[in-house]
Amino acid sequence: MSDIVTIKGLKYGLQLTFAKGASFDDVQANLLDKLQSGNGFFMRGTTVFVPKGYFAEEQNEALRRMFHRHGMLFSTELKRPNLAPPSRDNSSKASAQKFKESVEEAQKMMVINRTVRGGQEVKANCSVLICGNVNPGAQVIAGGSIDIRGTCRGFVHAGAFGDKTACVVADRLMPAQIRIADLIARAPDEDIKTNQAERAMIKDNMIIFEPVAR
Amino acid sequence: MSKILVITSGKGGVGKTTTTANIGVGLAMRGNKVALIDTDTGLRNLDLLLGLENRILYDLVDVTSGRVAYKKALVRHKKYENLYLLPTSQVKDKSAVNPEQLVTLCDEMKKEFDFIIIDCPAGIEQGFKTAIAAADTAIVVTMPEISAVRDADKIIGELGRADKENVKLIVNRIRPQMVEKGDMLDMGDIDEILSVVCIGQVPDDENVVVATNRGEPVITMSNSTAGQAYKNIVARLCGENVPFLKPQKEGFFARLKKLFGLL
Numbered sequence: 001m002s003d004i005v006t007i008k009g010l011k012y013g014l015q016l017t018f019a020k021g022a023s024f025d026d027v028q029a030n031l032l033d034k035l036q037s038g039n040g041f042f043m044r045g046t047t048v049f050v051p052k053g054y055f056a057e058e059q060n061e062a063l064r065r066m067f068h069r070h071g072m073l074f075s076t077e078l079k080r081p082n083l084a085p086p087s088r089d090n091s092s093k094a095s096a097q098k099f100k101e102s103v104e105e106a107q108k109m110m111v112i113n114r115t116v117r118g119g120q121e122v123k124a125n126c127s128v129l130i131c132g133n134v135n136p137g138a139q140v141i142a143g144g145s146i147d148i149r150g151t152c153r154g155f156v157h158a159g160a161f162g163d164k165t166a167c168v169v170a171d172r173l174m175p176a177q178i179r180i181a182d183l184i185a186r187a188p189d190e191d192i193k194t195n196q197a198e199r200a201m202i203k204d205n206m207i208i209f210e211p212v213a214r
Numbered sequence: 215m216s217k218i219l220v221i222t223s224g225k226g227g228v229g230k231t232t233t234t235a236n237i238g239v240g241l242a243m244r245g246n247k248v249a250l251i252d253t254d255t256g257l258r259n260l261d262l263l264l265g266l267e268n269r270i271l272y273d274l275v276d277v278t279s280g281r282v283a284y285k286k287a288l289v290r291h292k293k294y295e296n297l298y299l300l301p302t303s304q305v306k307d308k309s310a311v312n313p314e315q316l317v318t319l320c321d322e323m324k325k326e327f328d329f330i331i332i333d334c335p336a337g338i339e340q341g342f343k344t345a346i347a348a349a350d351t352a353i354v355v356t357m358p359e360i361s362a363v364r365d366a367d368k369i370i371g372e373l374g375r376a377d378k379e380n381v382k383l384i385v386n387r388i389r390p391q392m393v394e395k396g397d398m399l400d401m402g403d404i405d406e407i408l409s410v411v412c413i414g415q416v417p418d419d420e421n422v423v424v425a426t427n428r429g430e431p432v433i434t435m436s437n438s439t440a441g442q443a444y445k446n447i448v449a450r451l452c453g454e455n456v457p458f459l460k461p462q463k464e465g466f467f468a469r470l471k472k473l474f475g476l477l
Contacts (some may be wrong), residue, residue: 109317115409117371135367151406212414 004030013047013073015061024059028066035070039181042072052076109144116140116154125161136151136176142166148173158200169212218320218330219451220349222367222373226336227387232422233444234333234433235263236433237353240448241303242297244329249288251320253345254335255302255310264291265429266299274302278315283316284323298327308340313347320348338372351380354410357387358399363407370410384414384447390461412449415458416440 003021008015018027035042047068050060053076064074084199108126116122116130118137138154140146146158148170157179159166164181172194177186180200185207197214200207221234231254238250251274252260261267272287276324277300284300291297303310316332323330334345346352352373356366366383373381392398401415419440425432433444439459446456 114374117374118367120371131405133409137364137368153407 005034010049013049013075015049017051018054019081029061032066035066042070045071045073047073047075049077072167110142115150118154127166132174133169134175145169164202167199169197169199171197171214173198173200173209178207180207216328216330217351218324218332218349219351219353220332220334220346221353221355222342222346222369223355223362224338224369225356225362227237228337228355228362229416229422230355231259231263231333232426232432233353233355233386233416234260234331234401235431236441236444237448237451238329238331239264239291239294239343239431240298240433240444241329241331241451242263242291243455244452245296245450247326248331249298249300249323249327251316251330251332252302253311253316253332253341253424255341256300256304256307257335260333261289261299261301262429263426263431264299265336265380266291266301267472270289270301273304273330274300275306275310276303278311278319281398282467283359284319285305308335308344311344312340316344317348332340338368342369342372343376346376346378346430349378353382353384355386356408357403358393358404360399362471363399363404367408370408381410382406383410383412384416385412386416388415388461389418393461413450414443416443416447417459455477 004026006017006018006019008017016031050063055063060074060076067074108123110124110126110128112122112128112130112132115132116134116138118135121139121141122128122130123141128140128142128146130140130146130148130150133150134140134148134152134154134156136153139157140154141157141160144158144163145163145166146156146168148156148168150170152168152170152175153171154175156168156175157175158168159181160179162181166180167181168175168178174187174192174194177184178187178200180202180208183202183206185200196211198209199212200209202208219237221230221237223230238248242248250264252258253274254260255275261270266289269289271289274287276282277284277287288298288300291299305460310431318369320330320332330348332345332349335341354366354369354373356362370381385401389398396417401412405412417439419432419438421435421438422432422440425435425438431444432438432441433448435441443459447454447461
């Protein structure tokens, strides 16, 4: 399913290429799926390029409307869109850059040497190490894995660009909600206290918790 | 060295103003020269708690806008001669005072006073930003309740963003019976989430309501547990090492009395 549309980062935006023989309906459904997954990859203001003449004019029009609804620009010509204001250009450039570097970025790590409190947000393309707690109401979103040297009670999302091998480790792992790649799990309604370090990861397409020694 | 404290909480109704009044009176009783500044413009209450409403001539907005010198706006407490209140306006709103003006004012007042205590409005908007601007120490007031603790957490984060690293905590309105039964957050739970130095645990006490209505802070009542807790807070602020009050359990006779009272 995910191979129907391939996305490639360019200087000015994202280039879409399509699998041979994929019908327009398949392509549209697949793109909508990706857009609605809300993983933060499709930033507002990014320009999406589709090769000219690949689809009929009315089909292009349908795609254009779909991307516009999600705050993105659509183009069939591979050039910097001169309609967009400068700030949008920056963000589309940035997102293309992000895509190119995402692989090497994932190897890097960001270190946060404090407690992330309610209402605060940590976002990184790479992995994140937090020396402190993640309090209720806080958000940590990472392209790679998340390691918390403390108690995690907030919202954590590892592998935000779709990396299913990402994991979340914490001394006490009791997040309100945990996401890894495109999977979501939430805390049980009753309070559960853990006293052991745990790791959350994907196994058999499910998020599982397992104890780890630290 | 004079100190500038701000009393803040995020959530409303947890006892910021009550705490301000009590700490102010407590410090003044110890012989310090204290100024209380109400920054809750439009919803001022601190004057009521101190019983000084009818003595207000000028307010904070008159001072910051340069109409009068701050000394003219200060209201001296009727009983404690070295306690002064700088009330705010009840007709203007929070936009009438900006952070720079308050910093300038506090710099000037610092020369005269040992302690300047700023009563912060609820919320994290302009009023809050103004109130914290001048402070060197922030006292966050919370209650053993998840919404109050959550808001306190947010406020501590905001204080960190404003480079206010000297943050202390007061937990107000604790009900020992409920804590014991596990119906209320206990100090351990609160400490674990907020992880800042706690300088006070104030029990829930009916005398606070009585004191508020009379315009005499509860710290002046000798038989009140909340008053005693506030005295301890003041001592800790002055650098003394005082142990926390033991939670008072309702004794057998007290319960018996209550039972007969009900019948």
